[in-house]
Amino acid sequence: MNINQLPFSQACENNKAPILDVIRPLFLNSTHLLEIGTGTAQHAVHFAQHLPHLIWQTSDQQGYLEGIEMRLAQVQLMNLRQPLALDVTQTWPLAKQANIDAMFTANTLHIMAKEMVKAFFNGVGEHLQSQGQLCIYGPFNYEGNYTSESNARFDIWLAEQNPQSAIRDIEWIIQLAKEQGLKLMADHTMPANNRLLHFIKM
Numbered sequence: 001m002n003i004n005q006l007p008f009s010q011a012c013e014n015n016k017a018p019i020l021d022v023i024r025p026l027f028l029n030s031t032h033l034l035e036i037g038t039g040t041a042q043h044a045v046h047f048a049q050h051l052p053h054l055i056w057q058t059s060d061q062q063g064y065l066e067g068i069e070m071r072l073a074q075v076q077l078m079n080l081r082q083p084l085a086l087d088v089t090q091t092w093p094l095a096k097q098a099n100i101d102a103m104f105t106a107n108t109l110h111i112m113a114k115e116m117v118k119a120f121f122n123g124v125g126e127h128l129q130s131q132g133q134l135c136i137y138g139p140f141n142y143e144g145n146y147t148s149e150s151n152a153r154f155d156i157w158l159a160e161q162n163p164q165s166a167i168r169d170i171e172w173i174i175q176l177a178k179e180q181g182l183k184l185m186a187d188h189t190m191p192a193n194n195r196l197l198h199f200i201k202m
């Protein structure tokens with residue numbers, strides 16, 4: 001892979017500023033953040049640049065690591081960490097004393113199969129410190145209903161790519177979080193029919 005082949009998402013370019021506006025105050029007192037499903041790493045670079053007090057640990061499935069490493073090599077950021085190979089269904093490659101007091105994930109829970117979403121929350125429950133912050137960005141359904149026509153179309157497209165992918169019901173997400181001791185603090189409206197869910201581990 002060369003620099004001209006860097007994975008790129010236009011959606012990330014569009015949503016990184018609005019996401020930063022929401023997460024900046026939430027991560028004000030956080031020190032060590034783990035991102036799950038870093039993808040193109042456009043978010044990681046942007047957020048690490050604007051939140052220099054926070055160590056931003058990237059991670060993703062093995063196949064994404066080369067692209068992430070290449071994008072990280074384009075910037076010199078002391079607080080941005082090389083990606084961990086982290087598949088939520090496997091043992092998370094974290095030290096016992098990783099001191100993770102914040103976690104972030106964007107556009108992942110509708111890609112993951114249901115069992116992976118459960119594994120994601122098990123991992124959060126195991127590795128996020130008490131009083132830690134969890135922010136989840138993406139589309140969600142409410143009481144089984146889409147919030148927009150475009151989300152309904154997106155869900156059909158998702159199922160065509162992978163029948164196990166789907167926009168998740170927020171009620172299920174809140175329940176999985178609760179089982180891991182996480183409380184929903186806020187559900188922010190975001191552009192393009194997305195949400196940003198803020199949880200705290202009690």
Ligand SMILES: C[S@@+](CC[C@H](N)C(=O)[O-])C[C@H]1O[C@@H](n2cnc3c(N)ncnc32)[C@H](O)[C@@H]1O
Nearest residue numbers: 037038039061086087088106107108111112116
């Ligand atoms: C649509 S991409 C989103 C990437 C990026 N966060 C963004 O907002 O553009 C979905 C991401 O979920 C990750 N993902 C899917 N299944 C996963 C799993 N089992 N464990 C960890 N990450 C997973 C993919 O590797 C990919 O990075």
